[in-house]
Amino acid sequence: MSENEISKIIIGCALVVHKQLGPGLLESAYKECLFYKLxxxxxxxxxxxxxxxxxxxxKLECGYRIDLLVENKxxxxxxxxxxxxxxxxAQTLTYMKLGGYKLGLLINFNVALLKQGIKRVINGDLKH
Structure with missing residues (x-):
């Protein structure tokens, strides 16, 4: 499965989570729910x-952690x-560069419409 195919599923799941929970919760609540849906x-x-x-x-173990990594891509x-x-x-791009990942999604759940809170982040060549 390509990064773009995976991202469509992720965004669909994020929309379901946001529709059910709405804005205003802690990041950790959205993380657990999105993890479950994925x-x-x-x-x-x-x-x-x-x-x-x-x-x-x-190699430094600095405590950096990717919130969610899907299909190792x-x-x-x-x-x-x-x-x-x-x-x-910058944080998202740094994680992508450190891990050699081409696509990232920066998702802010604290918005009225989730589409306003999603940013696709591309590192290097990624075919659409």
Whole structure:
């Protein structure tokens, strides 16, 4: 399954979660519910996946964690904030670069319409 096919399923599941829960909850609540919905779709999902930082010749365990990694291809960074910022985008891109992933979804559940809270993040060549 391609990154784009996976992302369509993720977005569909995120819409279901947002429709049922609405905005205003903690990020952790959305993470657990989205994790559950993605597993129902028979996708392989890792939650809080550790992401080491390699600097020169050493590997540092700095406590970086990807919120959700789907099918070892798509990074999902979840937020429940007033609005997404450049720092949130940079965080998602950093995880993608460290892991060599091509596609990420930055999802802010604290919005009235979820489509306003979803940002596709592309690292490198990704065919549409």
């Amino acid at each position: 597993q129902q779709e028979s996708l392989f999902v890792e939650k809080e996946k550790p992401m080491p930082l390699v600097f020169e010749d050493i 798509v990074v999902i960074e979840l937020k429940s904030v007033e609005s997404l910022t450049d720092v949130h985008l």
